[in-house]
Amino acid sequence: MYSMETSFGQAQAPSAEKRWKIVEATARRHGREAHALIETLHTVQECFGYLDETALRYVAHVLSTPLSRVYGAATFYHFFTLKPKGKHTCVVCTGTACYVKGADALLAAVGREAQVGPGETTADGRMSLVTARCLGACGIAPAVVLDGTVVGHQSPKSLLRELKGWLDRGAVGPA
Numbered sequence: 001m002y003s004m005e006t007s008f009g010q011a012q013a014p015s016a017e018k019r020w021k022i023v024e025a026t027a028r029r030h031g032r033e034a035h036a037l038i039e040t041l042h043t044v045q046e047c048f049g050y051l052d053e054t055a056l057r058y059v060a061h062v063l064s065t066p067l068s069r070v071y072g073a074a075t076f077y078h079f080f081t082l083k084p085k086g087k088h089t090c091v092v093c094t095g096t097a098c099y100v101k102g103a104d105a106l107l108a109a110v111g112r113e114a115q116v117g118p119g120e121t122t123a124d125g126r127m128s129l130v131t132a133r134c135l136g137a138c139g140i141a142p143a144v145v146l147d148g149t150v151v152g153h154q155s156p157k158s159l160l161r162e163l164k165g166w167l168d169r170g171a172v173g174p175a
């Protein structure tokens, strides 16, 4: 639940995570301009990989904009992705810090083992694979978010170990 009494920028973030600070900073920067909503939704997508209801509600509060308008923009523009359909969600950060530390290898390993590409969901619906541009966790690059939990310093082997229980019959194992 978010605080309603807020003037611009004072809405309470869904969690203390640094990513929400980045979203709020974007909203503050563009808050009085016509494109503020689009810019803020872009930042959510870059930080989280997709837009879910929690994020859309937060954006509506931060910008003091009706939720219907936020949903309208999120569903109208093809470059926005709503929360993927998989039972579990794996977000691999492909921002600069994570890229340098091997994000590509993480994506390749997951793609190979789970037969899924970025933006796709496994055929059995167990996991969606998503990319984000920076999770605000560059200090622990390469970083991944597994069902909302940020985990850092990942290697293909450690990530596949994390995902093992998610995928069909535990077919994924350490490389």
Ligand code: FES
Pocket: 093, 094, 095, 096, 097, 098, 099, 133, 134, 135, 136, 137, 138, 139, 141, 143
């Ligand atoms: S670039 Fe990946 S967390 Fe910042």
